[in-house]
Amino acid sequence: MRVFSLKIVGLYFTFSQLKVIISMYIYNYYWRMIMLVKNLLGSRFKETPKDCVIASHALMMKGGYMKYMSTGSYSLFTPTKRITNKVEKIIREEMDGIGGQEVMFPVVMPASIWEESGRYSSIGSEMARFTDRNNAKMVLGMTHEEAAVHLARDTAQSYTDYPFMIYQIQTKFRDEPRARGGLIRVREFTMKDAYSFHTSQEDLECYYDECFKAYERIFKRAGAKNVVAVKSDSGMMGGSVSHEFMLLTDIGEDTLAICSNEECDYKANVEVAECITHEIESTVQDLEEVATPNVKTIEGLKRVLGVDPIGMCKAVVYQKNADDSYVIVFIRGDLEVNETKLRNYLRAEVHPASGISEESGIVAGFIGPVGFNGKAQVVFDKSLKGIESFVCGANKKDAHFKGMNIARDVGEVEYVEVAKAYNGGICPICGKPTITLRRGVEIGNIFQLGTKYTTSMNMTYVDSDGTRKNPIMGCYGIGVGRLVATICEEQHDDYGPIWPISIAPWQVEICCLQSTDETIKSVSDKLYEELEKSGVEVLYDERDIRPGAMFADADLLGVPVRAVVSRKTCERGVVEVSFRDKSFKGEVNMETATEDIIKIVNDLKAKYEI
């Protein structure tokens, strides 16, 4: 029936004046032809849109995958929806596989449950809020810990009801100030978020490991290649232990410290990575003031005094968000301050000083630890420890010290670790100078939350000893759209995405190069028909256009297996088969093309199965 309809559709396009009459008869068949490229809504084009600075964003715009609607918000065309449906299926299978129960929380929640947890006030403008027709305060869910506790707390009353894990795949809205990069960082996104509940820390840790492994399987099955899990800062989620799953790519916003020693497995987000510095040879010298007119930078000092930054004691000035009071970090001249560590040490939010007032007594550009009496909290980074002699500011205009020795000239100070890990730094696990910084995009995260939410929201169970306790929680997230975009970022060429077959919108694209030729067309139609019947997902391009234009569109659609039927191939009784990633190009016999292609597809799929 399908072949018949294709022929009719051919007719329909040849004699367009018969359009309405014929379409009435063949509607049924005509509308089923959705796998035709010509019917696919969305434009494919050559020019890179102006606002696209990363490849995946540009290619997904040029390939008709999505359309911009407002800051950080896109409508998704069918190819993207097919991809995300497949990613969601993989996630669902793996979550079910570790005992997850799929549930559904509302997107719009009453403020009251966020007030219970305390996050209604602790979260800022990222959370969208409105009042409903009854003047009730409502919020849009950016995460669902509160909803998970709300759902579970009345029902899991006995220790025998534990452990359990609930998850959903649902829309979230986060009023993100830094929306960028297409689907990499958006305001509205589809997320899988899971919440587990336990009666002991051991049980949580045990399940956390299970979830860790499930995440590894998800990313492998979805075809992401360079994924590493790193320890991370728990941020606004609360809790202590957490890991981020990072896809390594130069466009990543996160920086990771990874040990490049093959025998070592150390990986951490640079936000939490230990910074261990090499020992430096230095000798005690006399403290000497030198004139440094207008020299306020490390580079300037190096030029004027001929001292490497490693021999300097740099001052970095911050202000606390709460009261704008100053915090000065003294740190070795070649290192940078890790603001997350500083924040955690101070237990206060800080920002780089927006300016330094005169009444503070701080002499900008010439700050040093000797004789400093400005109004500021002073922090000494661990990198300064054990070094005998520094160049540093003299706390007066146009002057620096040489030969500064902290123990002798400042006295006993507390050293804390607030420096960023750096390329070539010492690995805290294997002790070798093999720390390498890499950039990555966070595609998933897992947290050991503890009892933060169950305590604040009063969720309890009766334990075996009859006492009431708060269950211990874990939570586990994956951003579906971001995962798709980063896989595109990782696996593309200049011409388009190269989708792994496990998440590709279609498995095979048939290109019929001379669809006006009845023989060629009927060979293509037959192949299309047979592959479809066998359950292969086929996209069929039988437009009467130049081969170059057809292949350009096919490259943008990124379908892993391409089958070309042309005059040349028909004359030789073959169908040309090639892979989108260029790893294979060959021919199969026209007679056995269907079975051969099915085998090729199955072999490719097997690579992503676990």
Add this chain to the structure above:
Amino acid sequence: MRVFSLKIVGLYFTFSQLKVIISMYIYNYYWRMIMLVKNLLGSRFKETPKDCVIASHALMMKGGYMKYMSTGSYSLFTPTKRITNKVEKIIREEMDGIGGQEVMFPVVMPASIWEESGRYSSIGSEMARFTDRNNAKMVLGMTHEEAAVHLARDTAQSYTDYPFMIYQIQTKFRDEPRARGGLIRVREFTMKDAYSFHTSQEDLECYYDECFKAYERIFKRAGAKNVVAVKSDSGMMGGSVSHEFMLLTDIGEDTLAICSNEECDYKANVEVAECITHEIESTVQDLEEVATPNVKTIEGLKRVLGVDPIGMCKAVVYQKNADDSYVIVFIRGDLEVNETKLRNYLRAEVHPASGISEESGIVAGFIGPVGFNGKAQVVFDKSLKGIESFVCGANKKDAHFKGMNIARDVGEVEYVEVAKAYNGGICPICGKPTITLRRGVEIGNIFQLGTKYTTSMNMTYVDSDGTRKNPIMGCYGIGVGRLVATICEEQHDDYGPIWPISIAPWQVEICCLQSTDETIKSVSDKLYEELEKSGVEVLYDERDIRPGAMFADADLLGVPVRAVVSRKTCERGVVEVSFRDKSFKGEVNMETATEDIIKIVNDLKAKYEI
């Protein structure tokens, strides 16, 4: 492996002191046991919650299907999520089957595209609005015509790109003032919304019919029984022709006029149903004023004057929302005003008069068409036409007329149809007095939208003659949660829902009545294991509880096929099999139980296949 794990789990519960140690080893297996009733999150209980006035709401609360979060908003537990996943799969298949391309629109949209269509101001407080961090006005999608046009307008530029249909299954929020009945009428809901685009009205109509048939298939496959499609009012959607798919149930908010003549197919929402009245024998009489002190109602007049309401000319007073000016509808005493028809005739929103001011000159309770000179627009309903003599108000206190003849006493008037269809009224198709009023819940709707949105939002294509035209749209909605709740309303007994197997959360529930007995347990385990392996969706209850309590829970979970393994059945070498709807109860041989149950499941499934 699974049988092994079950045994281990058995052990785990027998020796609970070994909990942690064992769970470390068997975590993998333990967590896969999600199909056990004991692991299922959600409480099942006997008492009907106070706020539940309809059966489906009560049963879905008592059965652990959902939890109230805020007005018209629920979190859904796993059984409901499994049901909605199946409903969505059916919808997706049928939408794909008529050439639909699945897409995804944002839930949060910029006000700007709603300003383009004009609905930002025309829709009132049902639409939730907020401003984002950049002070941009945003709305929550309650429908997505604007988003569909936004997505398609830049890409479908040529007539050859048409027709096409795009759809999504996504969360919507409508700040509904009348949230009620559990999932029947909520504020946040999952909806399938589809939008088709055409170059001619014929093509739209042709596709509209296709969609109509797809809807019939969807509801049949989902197991809804009493679904009728009725003509409806298009309301805020715009457009002219539209149909609602109504599931007939006494708890419905909508009233339908259905012709009970079996040879006739007439069905309409009472909002648009024609009201055709019987001819009434009446003779001309003289106009006579009668004293009716304090008699202001139809019932009072009937008692005092001995005249049936059918012989009266009743006055119903409305006010226009815009300026509170009065509108008086004269209508036959036994009929009611259809406000939708009145609104459409006046082209203005109206509400029943909240009171009648003295300066209007309207004498409440004694209003009649003879000598009326109050300040009001007067409307005569068609039901008054051709009747020679009425009782009506005399426009002064405590007086009515008898023998009023409109032509003679009032003069020539315009008759318009603003009466509600009524039980026993004349069918506009077959002409018989067979109109029956039924109540229904709207579970889907389809609209022929015309060019309302493509014109206002400036979506055009180049036609074959080179001119630019606006495409013609259709739109098609189904509320997923409401469909599920109405099916529950239609198919339940006092003990719980009776889910059709095509959408049931599980297909088979195994009840193991003496799980402490090793033999009985191992028979159940084996059956569970084998059915699962064969792809049957099994829920397994092996809790050590009373049979009555187990069956009560099973009734609430509504799984269509139940297999009971007990001491009695084991002794006789059988498994007891029964249907949740009580249509079957029998036994299968223990040896062949798996195959027999698979066959039973397949036979049941076949009923819903098309």
